[in-house]
Amino acid sequence: MSRIPRVLSPSLLLLAFALPTSALAQPGDDTASATDAPGEATQAAENTEESSATSGEPSDNVTRQRARAAAIHVIGEAPDELEAVPGSAEVITREELERQRPLNANEALQMVPGVAVQDEEGMGLRQNIGIRGLNPNRSRKVLMLQDGVPIALAPYGEPEMYYVPPIDTVERIEVVKGSGSVLFGPQTIGGVINYITPAPPEEFAMTADLSGGTYGYGSGRFSVGNTHEGFGYLVSGMHQRFTGPRNLNLVRSDFNLKLSGNPADNQALTFSLGIYDETSASTYLGLTTPQYETNPDFNFAENDQFTLRRYAASLTHAAFLGDSAILETRFYAHNIARNWRRQDFDRSDRGFDYERIIDGQGRDITGSANAPEDGSTIFFRDSSGNRNREFNIAGVEPRLTLAWSAGALTSELQTGVRFHYEQTDEERINGEHAASSSGVIATDQERLGYALAAYALNRFMLLDERLIISPGARLESLWTNQIIYRHQVEHEDGSSAPGDLNPAPENANHIMALLPGVGLSFEVARPLILFAGAHRGWAPPRTKDAVTTDGDTITLEAETSWNYELGARLRANTWLTAELAAFLLDFQNQVVAPNEAGGAVAEGVINGGESTHMGAEASVSLDAGKALGLSVGIPVMANYTYVHSEFGEGWSGALQGQSLPYAPEHQVAARVGLVHPSGLTVQADANYVGAQFTDKVESVEPSIDGLRGEIDPRFLLGAQVSYTFEPLNLTVYAVAKNLLDQTYIASRSPRGIQPGMPRHIFGGLRWTH
Secondary structure (H helix, E strand, O other), X not given: OOOHHHOOOHHHHHHHHHHHHHHHOOOOOOOOOOOOOHHHHHHHHHHHHHHHHHXXXXXXXXXXXHHHHHHOOOOOOOHHHHHHOOOOEEEEOHHHHHHHOOOOHHHHHOOOOOEEEOOXXXXXXXXXXXXXXXXXXXXXXXXXXXXXEEOOOEOOOEOOOOOOOOHHHOOEEEEEOOHHHHHOOOOOOOOEEEEEOOOOOOOOEEEEEEEEEOOOEEEEEEEEEEEEOOEEEEEEEEEEEEOOOOOOOEEEEEEEEEEEEOOOOOEEEEEEEEEEEEEEOOOOXXXXXXXXXXXXXXXXXXXXXXXXXXXXEEEEEEEEEOOOEEEEEEEXXXXXXXXXXXXXXXXXXXXXXXXXXEOOOOOEOOOOOOOOOOOOOEEEEEEEEEEXXXXXXXXXXXXXXXXXXXXXXXXXXXEEEEEEEEEEEEEXXXXXXXXOOOOXXXXXXXXXXXXXXXXXXXXXXXXXXXXXXXXXXXXXXXXXXXXXXEEEEEOOOOOEEEXXXXXXXXXXXXXXXXXXXXXXXXXXXXXXXXXXXEEEEEEOOOHHHHEOOOOOEOOOOOEEEEEEXXXXXXEEOOOEEEEEEEEEEEEEEOEEOOOOOOOOOOOOOXXXXXXXXXXXXXXXXXXXXXXXXXXXXXXXXXXXXXXXXXXXXXXXXXXXXXXXXXXXXXXXEEEEEEEOOOOEXXXXXEEEEOOEOOOOOOOOOOOOOOOOOOEOOEEEEEEEEEEEEHHHOEEEEEEEEOOOOOOOEEEOOOEOEEEOOOOEEEEEEEEEO
């Protein structure tokens, strides 16, 4: 499918990058390498500290600065790094993940204030994350990273989240919503979510985890790693199966390799390789309202099939340049092949010889002369549409962190550039039968993107580092081109059929944006820090939306906003943290891009208008056991989010003042646990999501076809219990999700009601060595 003569394969590009890096990383060179993963960077700093100590060089301050600078992905690893973030931020730690035992990343992120999760199939395979009232569709408004590397299909041209790191492979999750996000791009509107994977362990370690549960759930994972004489490795693998209440029939595997080393005293290299494979019966087709009311476990798209294969690699090299500077250079690449077979269907009888007709009660009424056409019935054609796409991504990003001072002023500068390349091949193949994965190529297009970004953020530290002012800016320059090779061609007799285009229409475009930002934090007293920030939010228009399938050019503007926030962060001793933040997102242009290939069904692609998102977030986390001086831990967490999002000027008069879809005004999350020295851990968590509209006109009553209507509030309760038998390093655990077995609508998109996951119970064994 890929057009090799036109593009440079990311794997070859990565190899080309790696060769000069290896040449730089020779013993005796002044450059050094640190990884972006905090654990690995810390290890590199520790090695450097030992070298400094033996040579008589200063170590404590220098090493702390080096570790802090190298460790920072989006936030960093140490608690004081969270305090230094110029804006609202959250870290979900490994300990929290182990106590909650989420089934997927969605369950972990729904406990973060300001984050709204729109589920689709219960396993979080297609992630829909909205921050502060932004549309959650495929997480397009949020920059999604893994170890600091973008993981969307095509970060500039098609920033869709079809791949999500399995939560069992994640060490911790960082979430930043403030002005610190100017260091990362291209999406700077909603914030940054960074999945951090484990670094090679300092000594030999091995783990094995086996679990099983209801709905045919089964999962197995292993990892083994060690560090010896400066060389570390970590190998891990995961295989998972899940039939699901709606016959998801998920089968997926994940393999990861991470290598780290110190080719010289002041150097470190880290190489990561990831291979992910997924097959499932994921479908866009939801239920009509009568079908959902009859049985929410119905799934009539029995011929739909989704496959995704992802290969990703990254190489990170960091150089400690003297006592005050670190130069990190990251090379990354991924290839994703995403094929989706979906059976064609209608919502009324259009005269085809239908393979099946399913009415509102879930009955097969094929052949009936009086099939209802009120929207409650699905008419399945004996044909399929295969949406096949392949994405090739590669990039290089050097980043300099420099500690400098002028008199009593101390500062830390982070600056860098990134060159990013992406190429996409997309075909729509019409199959002759419902289960056909091949057939006639109906449309064929290629999309290219070249992006150059430069950024800088300087932390001015005043008043003994109690006051930190962090101005920064990011410059994005993007060149894109879209070529349509094949689409429907109209003939003189009025008929049309797929045909090749000669010459193929193209739409080349160049956009540039300067994105300033500033953050401020002030330590009023040792436990209390005030922060404020403002930055320019920006997201480029999706390249695929710039040309219609008829070859017509559409000039889409980038989405832009001004984001403001003001808040306070409290960290008292080691047992209490709290944060309160008020925010305003002033959106100048929301690009509405609901085309078929992008996974939505609506009236077309348009430049939108203004919208306003304002609200507040409050969170508190404490360990009551520590506070009371008890021998047991009693972790308690609670947070609340209020968001009001509405359409402004630039939309039709009827929309102004209306609420944005999928932006619940109220969300509450809470958990309480018990950690006993004997090895017993118990935790309960609760999540409340308020009512939300699902279209732009605030439709309340559900439509018969299930596409419109308000989603009622939901309250979900979960519980976990585990016991660790220390002599055998063995942990046994049991987990219940949706403990009260609530029936609820998770979403009405892409094409009908997607029911939420019913009660799901699983348990397992985890062994460590």
